[in-house]
Amino acid sequence: MAELSPIQPCLWFNDQAREAMEYYVSVFPNSRITSIDEYPDESLDEHFSGMSGKVLNGQFTLNGVDFVCLDGGPQFTFNESISFVVACRDQEEIDRYWSRLSHVPESEQCGWCKDRFGVSWQIIPANMNELTRRPEQIRVMMGQKKIVIDELVNA
Structure with missing residues (x-):
């Protein structure tokens, strides 16, 4: 796991974190995906049901600004307040x-x-x-x- 910046935004996606990271790094110069940790195999624990292979913790940089993201499900969505x-x-x-x-x-x-x-x-x-x-x-x-x-x- 890469070292975290002192403060960085975290984006909660339903199940599109990987797609979003790939898209954002294609939009902004000097950008890259740093790491992607996936949820473990759902057969190991019922808490991970349906999450196998989705992003538990994604780290990426957009033109020098570090971000983290995750696939957390549909409970929360983005709005204009941020x-x-x-x-x-x-x-x-x-x-x-x-x-x-x-x-x-x-x-x-x-x-x-x-x-x-x-x-x-x-x-x-x-x-x-x-x-x-x-x-x-x-x-x-x-x-x-x-x-x-x-x-x-x-x-």
Whole structure:
């Protein structure tokens, strides 16, 4: 088992932890799956019924940020109260992440999107605070789904 970072997010999936890790490392540069520990064979203990081969503890890194995840079943699901901020250099980077991560159009607002696993992301320019200093800029941002930098600059 790899050494844990002092603080890191843990994502609880129903049964898609492995698929999610593989997907996320394909989206972000400098990313990798560090380790995957599976639930033991269910024949060894009735507590593991239906969990054999699923992820008990997955560790992965997305562009230098360490995460852990697990397949825990359907008891808990993701919601918008937690999101991950992706600070982007330019519009091209915003567009690239948006096209890969946004899968729920009705959840899009102000640079927030939801991926196919239900995880919320904020895909924003690294200088968002500079682009939302004036009331006109904030009004424009509030009407955007994906952030369009030029619209904020020209507001």
